[in-house]
Structure formats: C-alpha cells, structure tokens
Amino acid sequence: MTFTEPDEATNFSLEVFDVATSKRSTGPLLFQRLPGAAIPDQVISGLDGSAFRVVVEATSTDGLPVGTLDRTLPADSQQLTVTFTQLPILPPTAEIGRISASVRSGDSNEPAISRDGRFVAFSSVNPGLVPGTITSTPARRGIFLRDRQNSTTQRIGPGAPLSTFTDGTSNTILFGETSEPESRNPDLSGDGRVLVYEKTLSGVQIMVFDRDISQEKSITPALAPVGTGLLKATGGVDPSISDSGRFITYTATITNQPNQIALFDRESQSTGLISKTAGAVLADRSCANPILSPDGNLIFFSTTASNLGGGQGGLFAYDILNDSFARLSSPSPFRCSVSNDGRFVTANIDNR
Amino acid sequence: MIDRQLNTNIEVPGLANFAAMGAPSLSGNGRFITFYSSRSDLVGNDANARADVFVIDLSNSAVSRVNVSGDGVAVTGGVDSTVSQGPVISKDASRIAFASPDDLLFAGDLNGSDDVFSSANPTAGKLYVAINGRILRYDNIATANGAVAPAAELSSALFTGTPKPELFLDTQNDRLYVSVGTSANGRVLFLDNVSKLNGNVTVPRFRQLGANLPGLFVDVANDLLYRGNVVLSASKLSAPLRTIPGETPSQILVDTRFQEWILGNAGALRVYPAGRATANTALRVIPTSLGIPRGIQFDTSPEGKSSRNNSNYFLFSEGAFIGTTPESGLNSLSQLSPGGVLAHLIRGNLTDLGSVSVNSTPGNLAIDAFTGHTYCVNGADPRVLVFHKPTQDAGDKAPDRVLNLSVIPQAIAIDRTR
Numbered sequence: 001m002t003f004t005e006p007d008e009a010t011n012f013s014l015e016v017f018d019v020a021t022s023k024r025s026t027g028p029l030l031f032q033r034l035p036g037a038a039i040p041d042q043v044i045s046g047l048d049g050s051a052f053r054v055v056v057e058a059t060s061t062d063g064l065p066v067g068t069l070d071r072t073l074p075a076d077s078q079q080l081t082v083t084f085t086q087l088p089i090l091p092p093t094a095e096i097g098r099i100s101a102s103v104r105s106g107d108s109n110e111p112a113i114s115r116d117g118r119f120v121a122f123s124s125v126n127p128g129l130v131p132g133t134i135t136s137t138p139a140r141r142g143i144f145l146r147d148r149q150n151s152t153t154q155r156i157g158p159g160a161p162l163s164t165f166t167d168g169t170s171n172t173i174l175f176g177e178t179s180e181p182e183s184r185n186p187d188l189s190g191d192g193r194v195l196v197y198e199k200t201l202s203g204v205q206i207m208v209f210d211r212d213i214s215q216e217k218s219i220t221p222a223l224a225p226v227g228t229g230l231l232k233a234t235g236g237v238d239p240s241i242s243d244s245g246r247f248i249t250y251t252a253t254i255t256n257q258p259n260q261i262a263l264f265d266r267e268s269q270s271t272g273l274i275s276k277t278a279g280a281v282l283a284d285r286s287c288a289n290p291i292l293s294p295d296g297n298l299i300f301f302s303t304t305a306s307n308l309g310g311g312q313g314g315l316f317a318y319d320i321l322n323d324s325f326a327r328l329s330s331p332s333p334f335r336c337s338v339s340n341d342g343r344f345v346t347a348n349i350d351n352r
Numbered sequence: 353m354i355d356r357q358l359n360t361n362i363e364v365p366g367l368a369n370f371a372a373m374g375a376p377s378l379s380g381n382g383r384f385i386t387f388y389s390s391r392s393d394l395v396g397n398d399a400n401a402r403a404d405v406f407v408i409d410l411s412n413s414a415v416s417r418v419n420v421s422g423d424g425v426a427v428t429g430g431v432d433s434t435v436s437q438g439p440v441i442s443k444d445a446s447r448i449a450f451a452s453p454d455d456l457l458f459a460g461d462l463n464g465s466d467d468v469f470s471s472a473n474p475t476a477g478k479l480y481v482a483i484n485g486r487i488l489r490y491d492n493i494a495t496a497n498g499a500v501a502p503a504a505e506l507s508s509a510l511f512t513g514t515p516k517p518e519l520f521l522d523t524q525n526d527r528l529y530v531s532v533g534t535s536a537n538g539r540v541l542f543l544d545n546v547s548k549l550n551g552n553v554t555v556p557r558f559r560q561l562g563a564n565l566p567g568l569f570v571d572v573a574n575d576l577l578y579r580g581n582v583v584l585s586a587s588k589l590s591a592p593l594r595t596i597p598g599e600t601p602s603q604i605l606v607d608t609r610f611q612e613w614i615l616g617n618a619g620a621l622r623v624y625p626a627g628r629a630t631a632n633t634a635l636r637v638i639p640t641s642l643g644i645p646r647g648i649q650f651d652t653s654p655e656g657k658s659s660r661n662n663s664n665y666f667l668f669s670e671g672a673f674i675g676t677t678p679e680s681g682l683n684s685l686s687q688l689s690p691g692g693v694l695a696h697l698i699r700g701n702l703t704d705l706g707s708v709s710v711n712s713t714p715g716n717l718a719i720d721a722f723t724g725h726t727y728c729v730n731g732a733d734p735r736v737l738v739f740h741k742p743t744q745d746a747g748d749k750a751p752d753r754v755l756n757l758s759v760i761p762q763a764i765a766i767d768r769t770r
Binding site for chain 2 (some may be wrong): 011099100106107108109110111112113114115117120122124126146148188242243294315317326328329335336338339340341342343344345346347
C-alpha cells in the first residue's frame with residue numbers, strides 16, 4: 001500500500017490493529033524524515049491471518065497532523081509494505097487557508113471567526129485534526145479551534161485534547177467514542193479566548209470554555225427569575241457570545257413553555273430570560289436564533305410571539321440597557337448578523 | 353439589510369433579487385456582507401452551477417467570489433460538484449471563514465469531506481501615496497488592476513522640499529504618519545481618521561524633530577515612534593526617549609514580536625533591543641556589501657509562520673535578504689545582484705528559496721498583511737507593482753497586478769482593514 005505524504009510531513013507513525021478486537025497488533029513504529037532524505041518503505045511481516053487495520057499518521061515538525069492513511073486489509077494478508085511517496089512541494093498561500101487540515105474523511109463545518117480573523121472555531125467529526133487520534137464508530141462531533149497565527153489546532157472540551165479508552169492491554173486514544181458527548185455550533189469571543197457551544201449531555205446544554213484556564217463549564221440548566229419566581233431553563237441551543245466574552249445569549253428550553261431567549265452574564269454568573277413582557281409574562285410563542293451585538297448591548301432574535309409588542313412575530317431587537325424591545329421586520333428570519341454597534345442588521349433569506 | 357438608526361431597509365444594488373442567497377454575515381462596520389448563493393450571475397466566470405461564497409462591498413456594490421483556489425490566479429472553486437456555504441466574516445472585515453467539500457480549493461486536500469477554509473477578504477483596501485507634498489488615497493485596491501484614480505486628495509501642499517517622504521499607517525487608530533523635512537528640519541505629521549478624510553488637510557498635528565532622520569516605524573502597542581536612531585512617544589509631543597549614538601540608518605524596521613530594532617545602513621545591519629531600554633550595544637551586526645537599502649519589510653501575513661526558526665521573511669527592495677536560525681535569530685546576510693531584484697527569501701536553517709527578479713528598480717514597499725502581496729514602487733514609474741507572495745517564488749517574476757497611478761509615487765502605505 002502506498003501513503004502519499006504531504007510536503008510538510010517530517011514525523012510518521014505506523015500502527016496495525018486487529019479489526020476484531022481493536023487491539024494494537026504492531027507498533028507504533030515511529031520514524032522521521034531527515035532533511036533531504038526519503039522515507040524507506042516500512043515492511044511488517046507475521047500478520048496472523050485476521051483482518052487488520054493499518055493507520056499511518058504524518059505530523060509536521062511542530063506536531064501538527066498533516067496526513068493520515070487509514071485502511072483495512074483483508075484477512076489473508078501475511079505481510080504489509082507501506083511505500084511513501086511525496087507530494088510536490090507547493091508554496092503556501094495566504095489568500096485561502098485550510099483550517100481543518102486532515103486527509104482523513106469527516107466533515108468540518110459551522111465556522112465562527114474571531115474579531116481579527118486569527119482564530120476560527122468549528123465543529124467536526126474528522127479524527128485527523130489533532131495528533132494521535134484513531135477514529136471509532138460512530139464518530140461524534142467535537143469543537144476545534146484553529147489559531148492561524150501559530151498554526152495550531154486545539155480540540156475544545158474537558159480532558160482535552162482527547163478522551164482515552166483502555167482495553168486492558170493497551171491504551172488507545174479514541175476520537176468521538178460513544179461516551180464522548182457530541183458538541184457543535186460554536187461561537188467565540190472577539191479575542192478567541194472564550195468559546196460557547198452546544199453539547200449533548202442530558203439534553204442539549206450550553207457550554208463555555210475559557211482557554212486561559214482550560215476550563216469547560218455548563219451554563220445550563222439554569223434558574224432564571226421571572227416575576228417573583230424562578231423558571232428553570234433545562235437546556236439550550238444557538239449560543240452567541242459578545243465580543244468581550246462577558247455576555248452569552250441562547251435559546252432556552254423550558255418545560256411546558258415555548259422556547260425563550262436567555263442571557264447569561266459571566267461576570268455575575270447569573271441568567272435572565274429576556275423574551276418577556278414588562279409584566280414578566282414570557283413570550284407566548286417560540287423564540288429562536290439570538291445574536292448578541294458585538295458591543296453586548298443588543299440581542300436580536302426571531303420569534304412568532306404576539307405579546308412582545310409591535311405585532312406578531314418577526315425579527316426583534318432587545319436593548320439590554322433599557323430593557324426594551326423593537327420589532328424590526330415582520331418575516332421571521334432564520335438568523336441575522338449585526339454590525340459592531342448594532343446599527344446594521346442583515347437577516348437570512350434562505351430560498352434555496 | 354436593516355439600518356436601525358434610520359429605521360429603514362437598505363436595498364443592496366446588484367443584489368435586487370436575493371433569491372437563492374443565504375446565511376449573510378456582516379462586518380463590524382457594516383460595509384461588507386458575505387453570503388452564499390447558487391446564483392451564477394454575481395461574478396464573471398461562475399460556471400460551476402453550485403452554491404458559492406461571495407462578499408459584497410456595500411460602498412460600491414462590488415461582489416467578489418471567496419471560494420477560489422489559493423494560487424492567486426486560477427479560479428476553480430466550486431467546480432468539484434460541491435456547495436460552499438456557512439460563511440462568516442471577521443468583524444474587522446479582513447477574513448472570511450466558510451465550509452466547503454471542494455477539494456480543489458487547496459492543494460493536497462483529498463479527503464472529499466467538508467472542510468473549513470479561511471480566506472482573505474478579496475475586496476476593499478486603501479492605498480496611500482505621498483508625492484511632492486500631496487497625499488492621495490486610492491480605495492478598493494485589493495483586486496484593482498490597471499489605471500486607478502484617487503478617491504481623495506488629502507492635501508495638495510502638505511509638505512515641500514522633501515525628496516523622499518515616508519509613510520507609516522496605524523490601521524488600529526486609523527492614523528497616517530508622514531515624515532517630511534529637510535536635512536536640518538525634520539517633522540512627522542499626523543493625519544487622524546485618515547480613511548475618512550476627503551481633502552483640505554492643511555494643518556495636521558505634527559512633531560518637530562531636530563533633523564530629517566530617515567526611517568519611520570510606529571509600535572502602536574507600546575506607543576513608540578522610531579525615527580532613524582531615536583525613539584519617541586507616538587502620542588505625546590515629547591523629547592526623544594532614547595537615542596542610539598553614532599547611528600544614521602537609511603532604513604529601519606522594528607520586529608515587534610521579538611522587540612528588535614533593525615537599523616539598515618550601507619555595509620551593515622545592526623540589531624538593537626527595541627523600546628525604551630537604554631542599552632545601546634548592538635545585539636547583532638550583520639555585515640553586508642550591499643548598497644544603501646531602500647526598503648525593509650517582512651511578511652506579516654497571518655498564514656505565515658510566526659516562530660523565529662521558521663519565518664521572518666525579510667525583504668529588501670534592493671534585493672538583500674536576511675536569514676534566520678532557530679537559536680540566534682538574525683545572523684547572516686547574503687548579497688544579491690544590486691537592482692532588479694525585488695526580494696529574496698531565506699527560511700528556516702538558511703534554506704535558500706530563491707530570489708525574485710523584476711525588470712525595474714524596486715523602491716518603497718508595502719505588504720498586504722492579509723494576503724502577503726507586496727506592493728512595490730517602481731522607481732521613476734507611475735506604477736505600483738503588485739506581486740503575489742514574492743518571497744515564495746523563485747526566478748523571474750512578473751507582477752500579478754499593476755496599479756497605474758498616473759503620478760510617480762514617492763512612498764506608499766496600504767490599509768486592508770478598511
């Protein structure tokens with residue numbers, strides 16, 4: 001079998017797994033390309049007649065994954081030869097960069113970008129984005145952060161970069177194993193320090209990850225004051241974070257209530273429901289897709305509610321400082337985007 | 353788009369039919385919208401019959417396709433039977449991220465899966481030109497080619513008697529520094545809100561210096577202005593904070609990542625600690641037999657490596673280059689043929705990647721920090737030559753684009769954030 005190595009690759013590992021048991025049969029074999037030298041073919045003999053899975057990983061000098069071969073060989077394989085061929089060296093480009101660099105299959109999407117474009121957060125089921133990962137089935141979606149300046153990719157979450165699995169004889173790192181909850185739909189603060197995303201735990205919850213302290217925290221379920229009582233947001237979706245990273249808004253799920261818009265203040269560690277009337281009556285129909293203006297002063301959301309003022313349904317703007325609503329449009333858009341000061345708003349019209 | 357201040361809906365010219373468009377994302381200043389669309393009439397040569405990612409500049413309704421391949425020339429994005437979508441634009445409008453399964457977008461992408469890409473915003477960009485007392489501003493220069501006209505003449509007689517003025521643009525504060533003066537009376541002028549100026553700049557703020565010191569660099573983060581061999585406060589009209597005796601550089605460059613102050617002279621580069629430190633002993637002396645350097649820049653594109661051992665693409669307009677090593681930083685210099693060489697690159701452990709030759713005498717340089725494009729004044733030529741990543745191409749190189757200004761520029765600066 002032939003592995004075409006990317007031009008950035010300098011370090012390689014080769015491992016062979018028994019398909020039936022997932023136990024490591026051979027390896028890892030670690031080798032390095034010396035400057036100007038080719039990598040000799042790697043020959044593994046003495047396979048015992050069962051089906052084998054062969055994984056070759058290539059990393060750059062700074063440990064970034066740049067290439068992977070993952071193939072299952074039939075049961076009658078007795079000897080394995082891996083031949084390395086090198087891609088032509090191409091000049092890197094700055095006009096367009098591949099944020100989710102991996103030769104393994106697995107979709108990466110849902111990008112969010114920091115204020116200056118340095119950081120890009122995204123969700124992915126691709127196991128080849130960080131070193132040392134071997135996929136399992138079914139793959140679960142995770143959150144990743146690419147630092148374009150330092151050319152690093154970080155998996156976001158507890159125990160990062162990966163969870164571990166012990167099979168009794170060897171310790172194999174798995175990506176997206178069934179015990180790893182699925183995460184998706186990230187957003188990040190302007191400086192890329194704080195990320196928010198959905199995570200499927202007991203229902204879909206809103207998570208906050210602070211990179212400075214490498215800490216993940218769930219901000220749902222949460223109790224929010226409404227009138228003289230408290231309502232429990234049992235979970236949430238569609239998180240959006242302010243440029244400063246202080247405020248987070250999301251669509252809150254509440255038992256026996258239409259979905260509402262919640263606002264979490266990381267400074268006071270408090271949650272409030274903003275989709276309610278001056279008399280503390282919740283929106284009478286579902287609200288969704290909240291977006292914070294970068295300055296953190298406004299929340300834009302779509303709703304079909306009829307009791308928030310200005311008519312039924314549409315795109316609403318909530319002024320946090322003045323605790324007031326404005327109805328901006330009658331159609332209820334899927335999601336909008338906002339200028340820094342909240343003056344300009346674009347709404348999605350998806351007619352595909 | 354909704355303008356909340358004026359309580360109006362804004363119709364975007366050129367996008368009257370918003371059908372088959374989706375997922376708009378707005379820049380922080382509200383000027384750019386990126387979106388995806390399956391329409392094939394938004395730009396020329398869009399024949400892939402697939403959804404593409406576009407960005408529109410609302411200031412002039414110019415639409416550009418974002419999902420194009422990275423070689424700066426070929427436009428192949430989307431021909432791989434794919435759909436590119438989900439774009440988001442950074443609030444500073446410099447970058448656009450999107451998802452696409454198109455393996456043709458990036459060399460070596462063979463996985464056939466959705467990937468996330470990041471592209472420089474192909475629109476926008478402002479070019480500032482100093483010429484015989486005039487400061488001209490050209491807009492939308494990121495993709496312009498051929499004859500261009502200034503959007504504004506900020507002043508017709510801002511300075512006189514300066515054979516070679518210098519410009520430094522502080523994009524963070526939207527301020528342009530202009531160094532002018534004679535050999536006995538140097539000044540640095542300040543033009544605030546420069547991207548919004550529309551002529552009639554008569555009495556800008558200025559700092560009087562005791563001499564016309566060549567070389568200008570502003571460290572915005574530390575509020576320091578470097579002028580020749582002196583350091584001053586960039587925001588206060590104060591006396592020099594530090595002077596390096598005996599130095600009369602013809603060009604300077606401050607590497608803010610490593611806080612090094614590189615003074616270019618005929619015969620040698622001398623590297624000093626940057627900032628207010630009083631140490632006046634050179635960290636390194638880099639001998640060279642080159643003539644007087646006419647421009648020093650390095651590639652600051654975010655896609656480039658930032659570690660000392662694998663980057664620092666230094667360019668000399670007269671063709672010198674500086675190498676880097678993993679341990680000691682700048683420590684060698686090689687001579688190239690004088691003139692006719694735009695740039696030369698050495699990378700990592702002194703691996704020579706070759707030089708780029710042009711049929712001209714390159715002068716003042718400006719680097720597009722988002723794409724790595726080099727904008728180069730071409731001697732006594734009214735053109736600005738734009739090269740695509742000259743540090744990455746060996747051998748003779750023709751410019752990718754030419755901006756014909758109709759005036760002979762003396763100094764240039766570019767702002768790709770506006």
